[in-house]
Amino acid sequence: MKYWLVKSEPDCFSIDKLKRERTASWDGVRNYQARNFLMEMKKNDLVLFYHSNTKEIGIVGLAKVSKEFYPDHTAWDPKSEHPDPKSTPEKPRWFMPDIKFVKKYKRVLPLYEIKKDTLLGRMKIAQKGNRLSVTSVEKKEFDRIEKILST
C-alpha cells in the first residue's frame, strides 16, 4: 500500500466538504506529473489532505482511494473550471481517482511544523517552490504525521 498527499485550497474544496460528501472525484488536475501520481494510486491507498493558500496551511485530514483512475470528464466540459479542448471522450488526456473521507485530524499540522521536523522537512510539500498538487509520501513520514497528530 502506498501513501499520498493532495493539496487543495479550502475555499475550493475543503476537508469539511469531503466529510459532508463522503466521497469525491479528484477532478481538475491539469499537470502531467500530478496526473501520473493519480494514475498510480491503488484502491485503499491512504491520502493525506492538505489545505493550501489559506490561513491555516497544513495537513488537516485523511482520505483513502475508493476508485482507481478513470477519465476526468470535466476536461471536455467547456463549462467546467479547467476545460481542456485537447482531451476528448475518445482520447482522454486527464484522469482522476475517487477518494473517500477517513478522518479529520483533531488539529492542523501546520507547514512550519512540518518544515521544522528533520524527517518531515524532506517531504516535497516542505520544499520551497513546490507546486505539485499530488505527491507521494513514505510510510515513515506517514507514521510520523499520524503519531504527531494523535497526541
Add this chain to the structure above:
DNA sequence: GCCAACGTTGGC
C-alpha cells in the same frame, strides 16, 4: 529544439 514570455501556484 530552444528559450523568452506569460500565466499560475502558493507561502508569506
Add this chain to the structure above:
DNA sequence: GCCAACGTTGGC
C-alpha cells in the same frame, strides 16, 4: 498584495 518558482506556450 507581493513575488519567487515553476510549467506551458508559441515564435523562430
